[in-house]
Amino acid sequence: MATTTTTVPSAGPVVGSRSFLSRLREGDEIARIITFLFAASVVLITVLLVFELWRGSALPRHKFGFNFFRTSVWDPIFDQFGALPFIYGTLVTAAVALILAVPLGIGAAIFLAELAPARVSDTLEFFIDLLAAVPSVIYGLLGVFIIVPLMRSYIQPALKGTLGFLPLFKGPAYGVGFLTAGIVLAIMVIPYIISVSREVLLSVPRDQREAALSLGATRWESTWKVVVPFARGGIFGSIFLALARALGETMAVTMVIGNTPTISASLFSPGYSIAAVIANEFTEATGDLYLQSLIELGLVLFILTFILNGLARLLIVATSQRGGGMGNT
Amino acid sequence: MKRIAGMLVVVLALAGILWADSALSITGAGATFPYPMYSKWFDEYHKKNTNIEINYQSIGSGGGIKQVTEGTVDFGASDGPMNDDQLKAFQDKHGFGILHFPTVLGADVPAYNIPGITVELNFTQDAISGIFLGKITKWNDPAIAGPNKGVRLPADDIVVVHRSDGSGTTYIWTDYLSKISDEWKNKVGKGTSVNWPVGLGGKGNEGVAGTIKNTPDSFGYVELIYAIQNKMPYGLVKNSSGAFIKADLASVTAAAAGAAKNMPDDFRVSITDAPGKTAYPISSFTWLLVPAKFSEAAKRDALKGFVKWMLSDGQNYTEALSYAKLPKEVVAKELKALNNVQ
Numbered sequence: 001m002a003t004t005t006t007t008v009p010s011a012g013p014v015v016g017s018r019s020f021l022s023r024l025r026e027g028d029e030i031a032r033i034i035t036f037l038f039a040a041s042v043v044l045i046t047v048l049l050v051f052e053l054w055r056g057s058a059l060p061r062h063k064f065g066f067n068f069f070r071t072s073v074w075d076p077i078f079d080q081f082g083a084l085p086f087i088y089g090t091l092v093t094a095a096v097a098l099i100l101a102v103p104l105g106i107g108a109a110i111f112l113a114e115l116a117p118a119r120v121s122d123t124l125e126f127f128i129d130l131l132a133a134v135p136s137v138i139y140g141l142l143g144v145f146i147i148v149p150l151m152r153s154y155i156q157p158a159l160k161g162t163l164g165f166l167p168l169f170k171g172p173a174y175g176v177g178f179l180t181a182g183i184v185l186a187i188m189v190i191p192y193i194i195s196v197s198r199e200v201l202l203s204v205p206r207d208q209r210e211a212a213l214s215l216g217a218t219r220w221e222s223t224w225k226v227v228v229p230f231a232r233g234g235i236f237g238s239i240f241l242a243l244a245r246a247l248g249e250t251m252a253v254t255m256v257i258g259n260t261p262t263i264s265a266s267l268f269s270p271g272y273s274i275a276a277v278i279a280n281e282f283t284e285a286t287g288d289l290y291l292q293s294l295i296e297l298g299l300v301l302f303i304l305t306f307i308l309n310g311l312a313r314l315l316i317v318a319t320s321q322r323g324g325g326m327g328n329t
Numbered sequence: 330m331k332r333i334a335g336m337l338v339v340v341l342a343l344a345g346i347l348w349a350d351s352a353l354s355i356t357g358a359g360a361t362f363p364y365p366m367y368s369k370w371f372d373e374y375h376k377k378n379t380n381i382e383i384n385y386q387s388i389g390s391g392g393g394i395k396q397v398t399e400g401t402v403d404f405g406a407s408d409g410p411m412n413d414d415q416l417k418a419f420q421d422k423h424g425f426g427i428l429h430f431p432t433v434l435g436a437d438v439p440a441y442n443i444p445g446i447t448v449e450l451n452f453t454q455d456a457i458s459g460i461f462l463g464k465i466t467k468w469n470d471p472a473i474a475g476p477n478k479g480v481r482l483p484a485d486d487i488v489v490v491h492r493s494d495g496s497g498t499t500y501i502w503t504d505y506l507s508k509i510s511d512e513w514k515n516k517v518g519k520g521t522s523v524n525w526p527v528g529l530g531g532k533g534n535e536g537v538a539g540t541i542k543n544t545p546d547s548f549g550y551v552e553l554i555y556a557i558q559n560k561m562p563y564g565l566v567k568n569s570s571g572a573f574i575k576a577d578l579a580s581v582t583a584a585a586a587g588a589a590k591n592m593p594d595d596f597r598v599s600i601t602d603a604p605g606k607t608a609y610p611i612s613s614f615t616w617l618l619v620p621a622k623f624s625e626a627a628k629r630d631a632l633k634g635f636v637k638w639m640l641s642d643g644q645n646y647t648e649a650l651s652y653a654k655l656p657k658e659v660v661a662k663e664l665k666a667l668n669n670v671q
Contacts, residue, residue, distance in 0.1 A: 075524035077517065144539050152544070174488065175543060176529060259493030259530025270529050276493075280532060283361075283389030284495025284521035286415070 050302065057296035059289050068296060074261050074277070076285070081293035083300055085261035089178065089271035090304065093253060094246040096182025096267065097189055102239055104186075105193025109235075112194065113201035114223045125198065132191040140255035143184040148175040148256060151183075156268055167265040176258040179267035184252050189242035196241060200234030201227060236316050240309060247305050250275040274301045352379065353631055358386040359393020359406030362497045362552065363615045366433055366652050367406070370643050374635055381631045390497055390521060397618050398422060403628060405618035408435070408497020409504075409521065410597035425622040428670060429596040430636055430663055431614035434653040436553040436581045437502045438563035438611070442541050443468060443483065450564040451476040451573045454602075457566070458510035460487055460548055462517075463527035468546060476573070483546070490540045490549030493530025495521040498552045501613040505601040550611075553581065554651040568610040569602050580609035581653035589658035594666070596659075612653075622671050633670055640664060 023029040060068060060081055071082030112121045152175030159169045204227045212222035228235070258270020259280065274297050285291045352375075357367075364387035371383040388396075390407035397405030398419050410429055411419070419427045439452055456472045459465035465472055469482040492499045503519040517523050529544075531537035534555040541547045553576050556563050565573040574580050587605030592598055602610045617636065623629035640660045647654040655663075 073524065077520045077523050080524075144536075144543070149543055172486070174529060176540070254493065254532050255536060259532070260525070260528065272530075280494040280530075281522050282495075284391040284497075286391040286394060286521070 050299075053295055053299040053302060057292050057299055060293040060296045063289065068293075069300070072261065072263060076281070076287070076290045079287070079289050081289070083274070083297055085263050086272050086274045086277050086297060087300060087304065088263045089181075089257065089261075090247055090273040090275070090301065092178050092267070092271065093181040093185055093257065093273055094243060096179060097185035097246040098239065098243060100183065100186035101190045101193055101242060105190045105238070105242070106197055106235060108190070108194045109197035109201060109238075110223060110228065113198045114227060115219075121198070125195065128191045128194050128198075132195060136188065136249060136252040137255075139184055139188050140252035142187075143180065143252060143256040147180055147183060151175045151180050160268075168267050171264070171266040171268045173268055174258065174270060176256050177268050177270045178257070178264075181253050181257040181271070181273070182267070184256050185246045185249055188249065188252060189245050192242050192245060193238045196238035197231070197235045200231040200238070203234075204230045232319070233316060236312065240312055243308060243312070244305060247301065247308070248275055250279045254279060274298075274304075352382045353627055354382045354384060355404070355628055355632055355635075356384045356386075356402045357393075357404040357406060357617075358388050358396045358402045359618070360390045360408045360497055360615055361387040362408050362435055363406065363433055363652070366647065366650055369646055369650060370635075370639055373643070373646065374638060377638075378631075378634070381635070383635065389495065390500075391495065393618065397427065397620070403623075404620070404632060406432075406616065407618060408613065408615045409500040410599075410616060411618065419620075423620065423622075425620065428619050428621055428666060430617040430619060430666070431585075431596055431655060431659060432617055432639060433615060433647050433655065434581045434585055434600075434612055435497065435501065435615055436576045436584075436609055436612040436653070437498055437505070437550045438553050438556050438576045439548065439566065440538065440541050440551050440556065440561055440563045441548045442545060443485075444545050446480060446482070447562070448480055449562065449575065450480065451567065452564050453567045454509035458506055458513055460489060461491075461506060461526070461528070462510070462513060463489070476567070485546045488544050488547040489525075489528030490531055490537050490544070490547050491525055491528045492522075492534075492537055492550075493532050494536075496533075497521065497613070497615065498534065498550070499523070501601065501611060502550045504599050504613070505611045508599075508602045553577075553653075557651045566610055568606075568608050569604055570606045570608075572606060574607065574609045576609045576611070578648055578651070578653040580607055581612045582656055584608035584610065584612040585614065585653075585659060586656035589656055589662075592659065592662060596663070596666070619670055621669060629670060633667055636667055637664065 020029065064071075064081060068081065068083050069087070070084060071080075072084040073080045073082050074085070075081075112124055116124070152173050156173035156175070156179075160173065163169045208226050208230055209222050212226040213219075217225065253273050254276035257273060257276060259272055259276060260270040261272045261277075262269055264271070278294050278297055282291075282294055285294055364385070367385050371385060375382055385406070390409060393405035393407050394411055394415055396402045398415070400423070411427070416427065439457065441450065450473070453472065453476055456465065459470070459472055466486055467484055468487055469484045474480075474482050500519065500521050503513075503517065503523050506517070507514040507519045517526065528549075529540060531540040531549070534551045537549045537551050538555065538559065538561060541549050551561065551563075555561070563576070565575045568574050583605050584600050584603040587603040587608040588598060588600040596614070596616065598614070600612050600614065603612065619632065619636070623632075640655070640663055644654045644660070
């Protein structure tokens with residue numbers, strides 16, 4: 001998993017005593033070069049991607065500069081482009097998704113890895129992997145036909161009735177909007193969190209559990225205080241993966257978010273995300289400034305993902321220094 | 330491993346031979362709205378002329394204009410005519426112009442979902458523009474209720490639904506709104522996507538239709554073919570002669586016939602709000618974009634042959650797919666214009 005930090009011992013010194021040619025003949029060196037090239041291609045693709053996005057968005061970068069991030073009018077007819085509502089929508093929907101999916105996903109993973117009988121755990125894992133492979137348009141349809149009507153008729157009126165004093169739950173209930181998009185995203189990312197977290201929890205060495213139990217800990221205490229902290233790094237990894245998917249999800253979001261560039265404190269309000277507007281408007285974008293503004297949105301999404309991933313990594317470093325967990329997978 | 334590699338080489342070589350031996354291949358790209366029609370036409374034409382194969386990628390009108398301008402395809406297709414800047418860009422790059430050929434007609438219909446109301450509503454120009462500008466917000470507004478005497482319209486808020494993806498359907502709708510409302514023209518304008526004053530966005534005709542179906546008191550627009558094929562109810566629209574017209578293939582063709590008298594030679598004409606007693610006002614052509622000069626005579630002749638066939642026999646295939654066909658006047662004019670392709 002690319003998102004977990006693992007230090008691989010360098011292969012160099014171990015084979016250092018033999019000559020380059022003999023290593024070449026035995027295949028070690030060839031394997032090393034080839035795998036290095038594969039690893040380097042990841043960096044190369046990233047660099048090329050940024051370069052292309054940067055080059056392709058020259059016009060709006062010069063014309064709007066920093067205002068691109070600050071203004072909220074998106075008008076292809078009068079050539080005014082501001083990304084703020086899209087950035088806002090992307091962040092809000094991803095946040096809602098993670099707030100819902102993280103406790104659910106990790107809870108389920110703990111049950112499957114620690115508490116459930118192995119047979120139940122393996123059977124459920126099969127279904128979870130199946131869910132992770134469902135195309136996002138299917139989740140979108142599920143959203144449109146089931147979640148949106150449910151939201152409009154039951155959930156939103158109920159939230160309004162109980163928590164309506166909060167600015168989060170105000171305004172007309174259309175069914176579509178930030179909250180619905182966040183819920184659909186949560187459903188989509190939960191399988192990732194469960195699947196990866198379960199694997200990580202299962203790989204925690206047996207003696208860790210036994211040591212805790214022998215000290216008189218209950219089963220839950222050993223799970224919650226020993227196993228989960230031990231696996232923390234990997235669990236964070238699963239959350240990054242979920243975050244990345246939530247930020248970049250296109251099809252399912254555009255089907256339930258309402259596709260209206262608005263910034264509103266209410267989660268009931270229709271909104272728009274970066275990925276959704278690119279998918280919606282790219283094919284019919286005529287005019288260079290319009291097209292390049294969409295490309296700049298792609299660059300913004302890239303930067304956003306980069307920053308959030310960086311912050312999350314810092315969070316791991318900070319927590320693993322404070323706590324005792326060795327956060328390795 | 331070696332055997333697989335060997336087989337791969339043989340297969341590739343065979344594919345190469347077949348490729349080199351294949352028929353004259355013409356490529357086009359553009360609008361998605363007429364794609365079902367075009368693919369039927371290209372298929373039928375290939376059956377009659379097995380040596381000619383036309384490949385069409387429905388990547389959207391914007392992409393079609395871009396690709397034909399860059400010369401990566403032999404012809405383009407668009408739901409909106411190219412504007413003067415785009416024509417100039419083509420002329421500057423190639424040294425010759427590009428011609429528009431109308432192929433079939435499309436139309437947008439107003440669709441709505443008001444609980445308890447099953448009759449077909451009548452919409453005036455002011456009602457449609459008022460709703461989309463966000464000035465008419467209740468269903469029982471006099472502008473809507475006026476021409477719908479006897480229908481008990483509720484005092485509920487109207488939920489406006491529009492397309493979120495760039496599309497020819499939106500182009501037709503906003504082109505119509507720009508013609509009937511100066512405020513719309515100055516504030517919003519026309520295009521494949523615009524800065525909507527109000528409303529929710531649905532992706533594709535199915536997205537808009539789904540949102541309307543799911544949302545009480547909603548109002549939006551969908552492509553006529555989509556409405557016909559999915560048996561969606563839709564309203565009537567008042568045309569420039571003052572009659573309320575229901576969109577169907579005949580009333581859309583009538584709009585084209587009404588506009589045919591004043592058809593410019595380059596066919597770049599909008600037929601929304603067209604004159605004619607039976608003309609449906611929210612109609613439009615969709616166009617093939619054909620460069621005026623070809624370097625390969627074989628390609629030129631093949632494409633001209635296709636356009637000629639499309640304008641005559643090809644038009645017989647349109648109604649089975651729910652596209653409105655071109656009026657005779659326009660066909661005659663196009664056949665004449667075809668001579669300008671050299």
